[in-house]
Amino acid sequence: MRAIEIRDLSFAYEGSERLALDGVNLDVERGEFVVIAGPSGCGKSTLIKAINGLIPSFYGGSYKGEVRIEGHNPAKEQPHELFKVVGTVFQEPDTQLLTFSVERELAFPLENSGVSRTEMKELVEDALNRFGLSPLRHRSPSELSGGEQQRVAIAAALISKPSVLLLDEPTSSLDPRAAVEVLSVVHELNRSGMTVVISEHRLSLLLPFAHKLVVMNQGRIVDQGPPSEVILRMANRELVEVPDAVAAYLGLKELGIRFDRVPMDAHQFLDEVRPSTALMR
Amino acid sequence: MIRLSIIEFNEVRYRYPLSDYEVLKGVTFKIKRGDKVALIGTNGSGKTTILKHMNGLLKPHSGNVLIDGVDTRRAKVSDLARKVGMVFQNPNQQLFAQTCWEEVTFAMRNFSFPEEEISKRAEGVLKSFGLWDYRNESPFLLSAGEKKRLGLASVLVYEPKILVMDEPTSGQDVAQKKKIGELIQGFKGDAVIVSTHDLDFVARYFDRVMIVENGRLVADGQAREIFYNGSLEKFGLLEPQVVTISKGLGIGGNPLTVEDLVKEFKEGQRT
Amino acid sequence: MSWAAGLSFVHGNSFLHRLNPIPKIVLVLGLLVLSIYVFQSIAYLLILLAFTIVLVTAAHQLKRWWGTMKMAMVVALVIGLLDYVFLGNALFSVAMGLRFMVVVSAFSVFSLTTAPEDVAGVMLTAGFPYALTVAFMMSIRFLPLLAQEAQNIIDAQSARGFDMSTRNPIKMVKNYVPILVPLIVISLMKADSAGQALETRGFGYTKDVTSYNDVRPSAVDLVLVIITCIITGYFVYLKLIGLGF
Numbered sequence: 001m002r003a004i005e006i007r008d009l010s011f012a013y014e015g016s017e018r019l020a021l022d023g024v025n026l027d028v029e030r031g032e033f034v035v036i037a038g039p040s041g042c043g044k045s046t047l048i049k050a051i052n053g054l055i056p057s058f059y060g061g062s063y064k065g066e067v068r069i070e071g072h073n074p075a076k077e078q079p080h081e082l083f084k085v086v087g088t089v090f091q092e093p094d095t096q097l098l099t100f101s102v103e104r105e106l107a108f109p110l111e112n113s114g115v116s117r118t119e120m121k122e123l124v125e126d127a128l129n130r131f132g133l134s135p136l137r138h139r140s141p142s143e144l145s146g147g148e149q150q151r152v153a154i155a156a157a158l159i160s161k162p163s164v165l166l167l168d169e170p171t172s173s174l175d176p177r178a179a180v181e182v183l184s185v186v187h188e189l190n191r192s193g194m195t196v197v198i199s200e201h202r203l204s205l206l207l208p209f210a211h212k213l214v215v216m217n218q219g220r221i222v223d224q225g226p227p228s229e230v231i232l233r234m235a236n237r238e239l240v241e242v243p244d245a246v247a248a249y250l251g252l253k254e255l256g257i258r259f260d261r262v263p264m265d266a267h268q269f270l271d272e273v274r275p276s277t278a279l280m281r
Numbered sequence: 282m283i284r285l286s287i288i289e290f291n292e293v294r295y296r297y298p299l300s301d302y303e304v305l306k307g308v309t310f311k312i313k314r315g316d317k318v319a320l321i322g323t324n325g326s327g328k329t330t331i332l333k334h335m336n337g338l339l340k341p342h343s344g345n346v347l348i349d350g351v352d353t354r355r356a357k358v359s360d361l362a363r364k365v366g367m368v369f370q371n372p373n374q375q376l377f378a379q380t381c382w383e384e385v386t387f388a389m390r391n392f393s394f395p396e397e398e399i400s401k402r403a404e405g406v407l408k409s410f411g412l413w414d415y416r417n418e419s420p421f422l423l424s425a426g427e428k429k430r431l432g433l434a435s436v437l438v439y440e441p442k443i444l445v446m447d448e449p450t451s452g453q454d455v456a457q458k459k460k461i462g463e464l465i466q467g468f469k470g471d472a473v474i475v476s477t478h479d480l481d482f483v484a485r486y487f488d489r490v491m492i493v494e495n496g497r498l499v500a501d502g503q504a505r506e507i508f509y510n511g512s513l514e515k516f517g518l519l520e521p522q523v524v525t526i527s528k529g530l531g532i533g534g535n536p537l538t539v540e541d542l543v544k545e546f547k548e549g550q551r552t
Numbered sequence: 553m554s555w556a557a558g559l560s561f562v563h564g565n566s567f568l569h570r571l572n573p574i575p576k577i578v579l580v581l582g583l584l585v586l587s588i589y590v591f592q593s594i595a596y597l598l599i600l601l602a603f604t605i606v607l608v609t610a611a612h613q614l615k616r617w618w619g620t621m622k623m624a625m626v627v628a629l630v631i632g633l634l635d636y637v638f639l640g641n642a643l644f645s646v647a648m649g650l651r652f653m654v655v656v657s658a659f660s661v662f663s664l665t666t667a668p669e670d671v672a673g674v675m676l677t678a679g680f681p682y683a684l685t686v687a688f689m690m691s692i693r694f695l696p697l698l699a700q701e702a703q704n705i706i707d708a709q710s711a712r713g714f715d716m717s718t719r720n721p722i723k724m725v726k727n728y729v730p731i732l733v734p735l736i737v738i739s740l741m742k743a744d745s746a747g748q749a750l751e752t753r754g755f756g757y758t759k760d761v762t763s764y765n766d767v768r769p770s771a772v773d774l775v776l777v778i779i780t781c782i783i784t785g786y787f788v789y790l791k792l793i794g795l796g797f
Contacts, residue, residue, distance in 0.1 A: 040454045
């Protein structure tokens, strides 16, 4: 079974004529790490909401097409039924943390699903350890740094053991260090088998380990495939941020430097170039 | 007397009311006419607090802030705002009018601009920001990117001498970032001060960089120097990829953009 | 310490922290009855205040409590002055000011030592619908965020030359529009975000929700409730039969 299947999905928000999603087709295999990128308003957020069921339950509008998430249909099941299948992390760190301590935040989804107290305590302990949150367990979410808040959000999204993790621009309000911290957690999760779909602007932090890059514009998918191939096609199109390492690769290739593969970040770049060029000044 | 520095911070210390904790611990710097400065540092370092001292929203506990020679403690915010235009990170904090036109003319009305002046400028700025078609629409119907443009337009419309922006590129896509950068480059006023953690953006559009850490100014100089002398790593900031690559390849000239990097590389190859 | 510091929950291991919310709620109610209805004299009110200070000290939260009390003293002063100006009775005015401080102090002791989730838990066991208890928690959770936003909005509008100072009452009302509209819009946006988070964390999955902490009162808790009721009741009785305090 595929993790996610989307067929001819079209959606317009209530009261709007413009199609937020226009005939989207996408497959995500289990264990895949998919990055969705594109200009503001391209439909990245809307697509994520269509996968976890917020569309169409939470947001009315015209809905056409089919979505299957681990076999479930989000058009027929409510998000609060799907939360055991797919966990979501949102852009704003503060407003998605609903309780007054990290510990209770992790317990909240379990309370909602009627899990017994003993099992809850175990699962929460487990998650606190797994995500390095034990020292923060009694802290109030508002007191945490942005990076810590997003780590808590990830842990809370995964406490009910879904197999798919969705993230909607999770590093938007974080500084680069915190962004790296959060994304490395996500990377680790994917390495242990979690299917990850993340919408982001800052591609240089994700492309080195993503399996698939999907580029959207005006509700449509304009390109999708392995990051190293798609990103080259995106150069000079101003739809997504082309990482500087890729731009440098293109610049140096023109000067005759040979590369075995397209580097996605500075480290990969230096791995490629250093052995084959002597250019010390 | 022609004053060289239009913004002066002298040993500025600041504490939030009813709090013991000093957010700014003696910040001193001068900004001259023509400067384009980026304030960088981790979230919570005090960057926004420094910005808010520039139009008098916050007043120092000790030390002083001079804007074009005027001590901010002796001036009203509404007067300082005429000289210092501040654009905040979240445009939703200012949008309130029935139409975009009303929104864009709000500041000018506050400053008692004459009517024909108001209409002329409003039309000009809405057109140059691509918002003219929305002039009679509610600002709440705009997309996030358009809202941010409207916020920026509402400040630039009254031509403040000094432009101050808090995280102008956060959450923005490529095209929007480019427009903001070009706007900064083309700004005809006296100075631009931007607080940001987008170091790639800083590398491309700013000459002067100030690093703020824990309420203190810990570095102040040319971007080209600061990005390459280890300051970034020292203060826990992530090095832009261009810098990492250029250091790793031993490229000279301290390039800050990919174009410069390629150019320097070419020069290096010839020798 | 900000003025809100004494009104937020802080984790701890003191006796008060570990105590079930129910006896604490009853204690606050008892203090309210005693300070507002029963005790009129300054001496007795000071005793009540001292009692709350003892409790705060036992809970190790003196610093935060003081942050809130500093602001409370300012308000108490205003209350006292207004009472004196309008009623002329100095002792009564001081008592009114003190009364306010006792009330704030009582709430502070409660807030500092009781997790809002546990209060919600008590509400749930008392039969309130789950959605209501969650709404209650959300409002406590988001109020400080909205207060912060209000300040941000005032800053943003001031930065556009918006001058809030005016003596004209009509203008004063109009002046609230550039502040209230963004605040309402932002509140709605936050509510939307919170709603999405609630949905995707399973709110509504089942009616049989469980709770992380056990908030059922034990025998000790019931004894404390009874003692508090007896003491408070006794003083109310004394007052009713004519004794002055």
